[in-house]
Amino acid sequence: MDFDVVIIGSGPGGYVCAIRCAQVGLKTAIVEKYNALGGTCLNVGCIPSKALLDSSEHFHNAKENFKEHGIDLRNLSIDLPKMIQRKRDVVSKTVDGVAFLMKKNKIQVFTGKGSFKDKNTVVVEGSDGKKQEVTTKNVIIATGSKPASLPFIKLDKERVITSTEALELQEVPKHLIVIGGGYIGLELGSVYARLGAKVTVVEYMERIAPLIDETLSKELTKVLKKLDFDIKLKHKVTSVENKGKEVIVKAEDSNGKEIEVKGDICLVSVGRRPYTEGLGLENIGIEVNKQGKIEVDDHLRTKVDNIYAIGDVIDKGPMLAHKAEEEGVYVAETIAGQKPHINYLLIPSVIYTWPEVASVGYTEEQLKEKGKKYKVGSFPFRALGRARASMDLDGLVKVLADEATDEVLGIHMIGPRAADMIAEAVVAMEYRASAEDIARMSHAHPTFTEAIKEASLAATEGRALHA
Numbered sequence: 001m002d003f004d005v006v007i008i009g010s011g012p013g014g015y016v017c018a019i020r021c022a023q024v025g026l027k028t029a030i031v032e033k034y035n036a037l038g039g040t041c042l043n044v045g046c047i048p049s050k051a052l053l054d055s056s057e058h059f060h061n062a063k064e065n066f067k068e069h070g071i072d073l074r075n076l077s078i079d080l081p082k083m084i085q086r087k088r089d090v091v092s093k094t095v096d097g098v099a100f101l102m103k104k105n106k107i108q109v110f111t112g113k114g115s116f117k118d119k120n121t122v123v124v125e126g127s128d129g130k131k132q133e134v135t136t137k138n139v140i141i142a143t144g145s146k147p148a149s150l151p152f153i154k155l156d157k158e159r160v161i162t163s164t165e166a167l168e169l170q171e172v173p174k175h176l177i178v179i180g181g182g183y184i185g186l187e188l189g190s191v192y193a194r195l196g197a198k199v200t201v202v203e204y205m206e207r208i209a210p211l212i213d214e215t216l217s218k219e220l221t222k223v224l225k226k227l228d229f230d231i232k233l234k235h236k237v238t239s240v241e242n243k244g245k246e247v248i249v250k251a252e253d254s255n256g257k258e259i260e261v262k263g264d265i266c267l268v269s270v271g272r273r274p275y276t277e278g279l280g281l282e283n284i285g286i287e288v289n290k291q292g293k294i295e296v297d298d299h300l301r302t303k304v305d306n307i308y309a310i311g312d313v314i315d316k317g318p319m320l321a322h323k324a325e326e327e328g329v330y331v332a333e334t335i336a337g338q339k340p341h342i343n344y345l346l347i348p349s350v351i352y353t354w355p356e357v358a359s360v361g362y363t364e365e366q367l368k369e370k371g372k373k374y375k376v377g378s379f380p381f382r383a384l385g386r387a388r389a390s391m392d393l394d395g396l397v398k399v400l401a402d403e404a405t406d407e408v409l410g411i412h413m414i415g416p417r418a419a420d421m422i423a424e425a426v427v428a429m430e431y432r433a434s435a436e437d438i439a440r441m442s443h444a445h446p447t448f449t450e451a452i453k454e455a456s457l458a459a460t461e462g463r464a465l466h467a
């Protein structure tokens with residue numbers, strides 16, 4: 001065999017897996033169909049969206065909030081092409097970093113589309129049509145996902161676009177219609193709302209971000225409305241038409257009443273679908289399930305014993321970059337004979353609006369459904385000195401703890417830097433902390449993290465100090 005492991009796909013699942021494979025002494029290759037490594041996350045996902053979120057938040061603050069701080073800025077303007085160029089530079093530096101890591105770890109990179117000839121042979125087809133066969137003891141499928149759409153929508157990629165095109169707009173839309181109130185639509189909607197676009201979100205469910213704890217979803221709705229988001233809940237989109245200079249979206253509410261929304265750009269963000277096209281799964285007897293996902297066992301092994309799958313393409317866990325990374329490490333260590341572990345309950349999730357939304361563990365709705373007896377403690381950021389100093393008054397931290405044992409079952413927050421603060425909750429829950437454990441730990445003052453301590457105090461004995 002040429003290699004111990006061949007990984008197909010170089011997203012956060014694939015490239016992190018490759019590094020860990022190399023670290024544990026496996027002869028490793030990675031196959032990527034694009035010239036740039038890093039997959040969705042680095043090229044058209046996490047990193048570019050955060051670059052634009054940061055830029056647009058600077059503009060928004062300069063326009064709306066600086067005055068309050070005594071900073072008088074005049075003649076503010078937006079140079080969107082420059083903003084997009086900065087984003088591209090951030091992406092290209094990050095992508096170069098992955099190429100460097102492949103070299104450093106002596107991982108062979110094949111550029112081309114990978115497919116299975118048999119369970120030990122991967123064919124790599126370059127863009128020039130040339131094919132090369134690579135033999136290997138193990139294969140890891142890390143081919144990720146692509147934006148999903150609805151069957152009646154024609155994505156022309158100019159007026160009717162996906163997240164990929166939304167990261168490359170050269171003009172701020174006057175009216176951006178977002179189909180789907182999940183995290184990708186809300187993040188990209190926030191970018192353009194902060195830059196001055198009117199944003200309308202059309203969502204089928206009764207609340208936005210329907211998987212997060214309902215308290216957070218409600219609070220998020222409030223803060224997005226402050227940004228002038230028009231949020232239409234319980235509306236089923238029935239047609240999307242590009243009329244040349246405008247796009248018309250029609251939707252029905254739950255009583256069958258039709259509405260029509262006109263805008264200049266329509267972003268379709270109704271989720272992502274696993275990507276397995278052209279992989280030749282039929283040559284190795286692997287089928288995908290109804291959602292197009294590859295099924296794996298508890299060790300992330302497919303039904304073929306030397307073939308594993310990780311990341312967005314599998315039927316396990318959320319479609320998130322850090323989940324894919326954990327799985328990459330898990331598979332590498334499993335192949336090396338180690339006994340790794342992933343706690344799927346403790347994979348945090350984040351929405352990078354401002355304020356940010358972050359959660360880990362069970363939501364209150366899930367605890368109710370399980371019939372678990374629990375206590376709730378919450379604390380608003382507006383009661384915190386640090387939040388007053390930075391003018392970040394919206395949001396709260398909510399701690400859910402077992403009624404009998406006080407063990408923390410879930411921590412949910414919407415507030416400044418929640419994406420970073422959620423790490424404390426993950427550590428606490430990984431060590432099975434009680435709410436009182438968190439409450440008794442000293443938190444630096446003044447910091448946003450004091451809200452976690454206060455919410456834990458509230459959950460312990462209803463004795464938050466500052467509320």
Ligand SMILES: Cc1cc2nc3c(=O)[nH]c(=O)nc-3n(C[C@H](O)[C@H](O)[C@H](O)COP(=O)(O)OP(=O)(O)OC[C@H]3O[C@@H](n4cnc5c(N)ncnc54)[C@H](O)[C@@H]3O)c2cc1C
Binds near residue numbers: 009032112142278
């Ligand atoms: C706008 C946006 C924002 C996001 N923000 C976040 C965020 O903030 N945090 C977060 O955790 N997640 C975020 N995500 C989700 C995150 O990007 C994905 O969960 C993550 O990239 C999945 O990693 P992966 O390794 O499974 O697959 P991917 O990153 O999709 O990578 C798969 C790779 O496989 C390659 N490939 C596919 N088929 C073949 C083949 N046959 N041969 C060779 N190569 C192939 C693809 O070209 C691609 O490079 C975001 C996604 C989007 C779209």
